[in-house]
Amino acid sequence: MKFEMVFGIHAVTTLLSRDPERVKKLFVVQGRLDQKIESILDLAAGQGISVERVNKNRLDDRVQGVHQGVVAEVKPMPQLGDKELDNLLDQISGTPLLLVLDGVTDPHNLGACLRTADAAGVHAVIAPRDKSAPLNATASKVACGAAEAIPYFQVTNLSRTLTQLQERGIWIVGTAGEADATIYQSDLKGPLALVMGAEGKGMRRLTRENCDLLINIPMAGEVSSLNVSVATGVTLFEIVRQRLS
8 A cells, every 4th residue: 555645733633633544653853842743642642653753854855845843654545436425415414515626736726725615614625536636745734634624525527416416406606707796796505516617717618507606706906816725715705604694
């Protein structure tokens, strides 16, 4: 089995709290003994996970990114697909809120979207299996623990999945700059799947055709669009605001 690396205080803490059976070994930088590291060491000890103290250079060699002095060697996260999504949808209580990422290929953007989705109470993030960012160490680090907390489904045929969501009574709402309605003019309180397209290209044609409603974020300045993770945050929290009002 090929093991992966998860690094960073928040990502490793969440992993040890929620999915400790995936962790083979923990590497912690020598000389650091603050409260956050002590908490991680306590979690590892409680699960019987081996910990090795190493110098910073060894951690730097293991990962690309800011590891904050802690790296976990882990089993790969199980890939979730169509069947697992169906099972989750059957179990949702309350009003479903889903995030669909169509063509988001940058792991940094995926991680940021996962973090925002978790904060907004999204039940699941869905993406096509092809031409989508993998849930790798970079995405996990940017997500700050959300990658281990919110399920990420990569489906075989996104158009078919959107149709199946509609059959369950879930409204498909896509974001597009040329849409007539803004996020503030639209009723976003019901069962909903928010579709965010790739930067520059936006949603693919078939995805757009499957949307029940297109909305936009009104832009007041010279910039014509936002980074996909920022746009996701703005739109999701407008949905949250409407649901709480």
